[in-house]
Every structure is written in structure tokens, then in C-alpha cells.
Amino acid sequence: MDQWERVKRSFGDTGDERNSELQLIIRDAPDSQYYDEEEGMVKLTKADVRQVFEPAVAEVIALVVQQNETIKTVGKKLDRLVLVGGFGESAYLYSRLKKWCQTRGIQAYCPEYPQAAIVRGAALRGLIGIAPRTKRCRRHYGCAIAFPFREGVDPPSDAIKLPLSTIKHCKNRMLWMIKKGDVISEDTTGSHKITYTQEVKATDKTWTMRLYSSEADDAPQRTSSQSIDQVGTVTVDMGAIKTSTYKEKRGGMFSRDKFQKIPMEIEVNFGAKSGVLGVRALCDGQVAGAAELTFD
Template sequence: MAYVSDNSRISKNRWGYQVEAGMIAYSWTKLLLDQGTRITKYDDAALETASKTGILQLPEGKTAVDVVADYLSEVYKHIINTISKQITEETLKITPLEFWFTVPAIWSDKAQSATRAAAQRAGFGGSFGRRVNDKIFLISEPEAAAITALKKYTSSSMGGSVNVGDGVLVCDCGGGTVDITTYLVNQVLPTLKFEELCTGIGGKCGSTAVDRNFYKLMSNRFGDVFDNLPMKRKSPGSEFMRKFEVIKRDFGHSDEETTFELPLIMILWDPDPKYFDEEERLVIISSDDLRAIFDPVVEQILSLVRQQIIDARNDAGKDIINRIILVGGFGDSEYLRKSFQSSFASNGKITITVPDSPQAAIVQGAALRGLEGLQSTTKRCRRHYGFSWGMLFRYGIDDEANSYIHPFTGEKMTRGRMKWMIAKGDKYTYNYTNSVSITWSYYEGGKLNHSLQFYACDQKAAPEREDDNNVYEVGDIIIDFTNVHLAIFDSKITNGMKLYRLDYELHVVFGAQEGVLKFKATSQGQTIGQTSINFNTVKYY
């Protein structure tokens, strides 16, 4: 996105290919939607550096959701204009539309919610009282890619057909993220049926990490002269980076050792002619340079795949993966494909395939999900989810520092123990709902908004206590009892004040078709109040 406020020569905001070299623009903003996700060992370590170079930056006064909403509003206008040319504006007005957004499977719940919020603000899904029957759905990118690829390889023998019992690993290598999910094919005819075989994994180590390594190389080689260049000369969309994009996409097709030239206006004192042509103002990089830029990212991706193969073997009790499908923008990289071929296909047991237009495979799968209802019959939960609980005190086990007396029952309790609702790796289906009974001690006259912390853990084994370093807060669930008739609940007088024991059930929908966590509170068979979640906004990078 390029804004008028930053670019005096434009009269309205520019987006996509309208953004020309030299404009101040904001790129890779999508990654900023997921700042609440902790960096893992598979993530790109250069994210921290990139966030300080002006690339993962935001305009003054705008959030990541603001910028993404601005971008998506342009996409929305383009979609509506295109459809109205085909079916007339009158027909479009009375035709409900479904919008399927693909999101990285590794994304936090907050990031998925932020995506949905940005889409709604952009006009999708019947915003601002218009087109109220339109709907927004989210689908994970590897599942969307699997729908496209499995449909193709079960209905066509091109590239070898997929059969019942096959384990298919889908590696979605995008710009910012890499998602890996393995599926077990359960049925081919009359309809395709498949399920998640084991818990997927991923990291923020997509093709933009190659760009960040390239920036790092330029910084190491040319120092402050490169670092202090105006962003319009070196940012994504600049002539310099457009040339690098061409080189990056073509790398791997030839084994010939060669050099590449990139135009960049830069004044250097006594430059090394091996790296910079001062007369023509050209940066020179070699095949060895490209390998040094690519290899750390490729190795991160290969490590993820190796781990997923081990997880699938452990879950199935045997070697079950016999096909790896590469999709996503970076999935089209010949250098990446050759690395996969030498790492996983040399024994002849695993086939590596790249569908036509691997980047389009993801949006095609999202469309097939909406049109034909194709989906994974079961999913594997990516993390543990649950609540911090007050439970009866266990003498000799629980710490006295965590003890308290329950105000209503008078029993000795301990705070901070976890009640996990669903475990990492558990299978669940669409609209899978888990419920938990909760008691809230409420003194008359206090606020009737009840806040409940919702926690998660990405480790394999879920800790017992909330204060474990691996447990983190997803967000606060806000339950509003304002319109609830309190007389239906037990009460007593304590210290001259009326104390109510508010009992309710909290229902958490993990497999909601909308693609985000959903919550509902009920009491005595009735829905009580409004239940929403305020997502945690801690910044980790």
C-alpha cells in the first residue's frame, strides 16, 4: 500500500501493481497481524532486523489491521466491479456471496480474528448494514492446497494417482510463512475423503526470508552506504528488488556458475569491482551468494518436513508418507524443489510433486471448499486450550501461597491450576464444541461483566499450572450478565453483603466453519448475556 500522505505525486492511495518503484509503500504487513505468536526455532531470525529496516513498518497512526483493511477494501472493490460486469449489478444486489480467506495454519487465534476484522472493515461479509447476507469464512492454507492437489491426483493419473491409505504431506511455502500438514486419504470414490494424520507444524520462514537474507548480505557488504539508502531505492517494488525477484524465481533452473547484476544508485568509496560496477551503478552477486541466501531458509523448511515425517511415522506406527506436494509462491522455486528431491525422494519411496500454478492451488482449494464442500473430515488441534482454575486444595501437593478460602462455600482452594479443554494433537471435526461448568462468586452492586482468561500452550505435554513459562494467554473472554435475572441463582449474606453463586456453562467451538474460536455462555438451558473475546496483544518481535 502506498498512501497519499507519504507520496506527494499521487492523488489517491495506490495498491498492488499500482505501486511504482520509488514510492513510499508498506509491505509484508500481513506478518504484523500475528505479532502475538511467539517466535519458534523454525522462524526467520531476521524478522527482528527487518522490523527495524522500514519494511515491516506501519504508517504513523495506523495499525496492521488498518493497513490490511485498506488493502482488502481495494481488493473488495475490484471483485465487486468484476462480478457486476458478468452478472449485472441488479443480479449482484440480490445474490449472497461467500468469501473464503486462506490463512496460515500456524497463525494464532488473534491473527485469525484480526484477518476477519480487517476483511469486515474492508466491506466483505455484509459490513455497515450493506449486503447483510454475505458471509466470511476462513480456511487454513495447507488444507486449501490439499483439497486442490488431492482432487487433482485422485481424478487424474498425471504425476501418479493418490490411493486410499496414502499419506500426503502438503508443504505450503508462502511469502511469510511455511505450513506443513499431513493428510491420510480415506476414500477416493465416489467422493474424496481425507483427514489430518498428525499435528501440523510451521514457522515464519517463507520466501520473504530469502529477501531479508539478501538485505543482510547487502548490509554486510556495503555497510552504512546501503543501510542509509532511501527506502524507495531498495524496498519491495523498487527496481532493485524487482530485478532480484526475477533472479530469485529463476534460481535453480541452471547449474551453471554465473553472476547477476542489479541496478542500484549508490555512491561507494573505492568499491570492490567484484561486488559493484561503479560506472554502470550495478550490484553484482554470484551463484555462491544466492546459495548462501537461500540455504538457511531452505534448511529451515527441510527441518520442518523431517520433523513432520517423524511425527507421522510415530502416529501411524509405520512409514506412511509417500508423497510430498509443494505449493505456495515459494513452492514454485526450482532450487527448493531440487533440495526436496535430494533430501526426501532419493530412496524412491516418496514422490515430490508441484501442481500447476502452486500459488493458485491455495485459492483454488478455498473455492472448491465453498463450492463442493470438500474438506478434511477431522483436524488435529495445533495447541492445548484451557482455563486457569480454582480447585480444592491438596495438602502436601499445592503451595500455600496459592491458597484461598472460597467466599461462598468456605472451602480451602488453590488458584492457578489448568483445566485443559482440548489437547494438542486431539482430533476434532467441524463445529466441535467442548463445554465447561463455571461458578462465579458475585457481590451485589458490583460490575456484571465477568472476565475469564483463556490460555494456550504449544508444548507437547500440557503443564498443570497457569504460571508455567510455556502457558500463555490467548485473550480475555468477557461474559455480560447485565440482563440476567439474578434471583434464579443461589445467594447468601456474607459480611453484610449479598453474595450470589452464578453457575453457567461456557461452550467453546473449536471447529467453527467461520475459522475462528467461538464462545457461548448458558445457564439453566438459556443463553445468558453476550460472550466475546479480547485477544492478547503482547508483541514478541
């Protein structure tokens, strides 16, 4: 059977016309063009082997024809055929199918290891739906906000004065919502409270929250770090949010402009299974802005 398997694998439709041999001792079999009595070899011509193959090959082609007709009935077109499985290693079968495909404008392929392709496919099919329950985040993810200024630590160029605040703040400081190495699952969520200062008479009440990531081991503190990449934005529209319940105050002793301090919540949801990070900006439970981005 091992010898016959080698004959099957090596048999093709063109090329070598030599006979194939199988060692098989047959008692009382006379020496002839089909059998070498002295060596105990059965001699098979190419026509003999083709005759063995032909019924199975014809059946395979008939099944492909049937499949092709079925595909046409739903308005689709067969454009390629991939030969896999143990019989897929047959050069003769591949040759016959390739000829059939060429006359119909169909591409035929045969992978390097067609029999192994079936085993690998079965293994992959069995693994569908089996995903890691938890992962470790490979990067830091967060957004930039203004923090209270730290003398001697924060650069003076980043110092800003916010309306309705009596202290100096530092812009472009990072609020990391999740850090590198943190364990995340499909249900991992995070919530961070911030305060947004809004001018009451402003006609455009939208603002952009930029999302950043970094693969540095130590999370950078400022957006100016070379290890930080911008990975997305969240456009927040406060015009659609009811803010009339928040007090209005003048921006300063000599300012006539009125501002509101509006508490907000930045909510993040890491879908470990889908690989999508969802970010929402909430005000009193109302969504003012949202975005999704693919995370590593």
C-alpha cells in the same frame, strides 16, 4: 522446433546483435547470407526474429491497453503487471511491456519461472475449497478457575476462601478445554460447567476470564508454568443477565454481604477450517461474554 524454441527464449530487445541459426536441410537451396548450404543452417538476423515476434507482441500490448481502459471506467488504477505463461518467458515481450508500463507509472514484473506459474496457479485454484476435514490441535487451550485445594500438591500461596463455600480452594488452576493432540474439525465443540460466586450489591458485575495456551506435551496445571501463554480474554458482564432466581446467602457467620452461586457454562467452538476459536460464557442459555481468537 526445439532449436526455434531456444531462439525465442534468448531473443531480447537490446544487447546481442548476433544472428541466430537453425539447422535445417533445404534441398537445392543456394548458399547465401540467409543459408549456409554446407552446414545446413538457416541464418536469422535480429530484425528477422523481431518481425516474427512483432504481431503477437503488438496484440498482447493492445489487449493490455484495453484492460487498462476498462479498469479506469470503474474508478480503479492499474498499478502493476505480472507476466506469466509460456510466452511470458520471452525477454523481448517483457522488454516491450516494461517500456509501455514505465511511461504510465505501472510496475512490470516477470517471475523466475513464468510458465510454471500458470501450472502452479491452476493446481492451487483446483484445491480451493478442499481443506482438511480434521486436524490435530497443536496446543492446549483453556482458562483458569478455582479448584478445590489439594493438600501437599497445591502451593499454599494459591489457597483462597470463596464465599458460600465450606472448603478451601486453589486459584489459578487450569481448566483445559481442548488438549494438544486432540482431533478437531469444523464442528468440534466443547462445554464446561463452572460456578460463579457474585456479590449481590456489587455495582460492577463484570469479570474477566483469561484464556491460555501451552505447547507442552503434558498440560500444565497452573498459570504460573513457564510453558503457558495468555492468548486472549473474555469479558463477562453479569449485569445484563437475570440472576434474581438464584438464592442469596450471607458470605459468612459474621458477614452481612450477600452472595449468589450462579451456574455457568463455558462453551468453545473450534473452527478447523477458519482457524478461529470461539469462546462464550453462558448463563441459562444467555450469552454473558464472548471472544474469538486465532488458534494454531
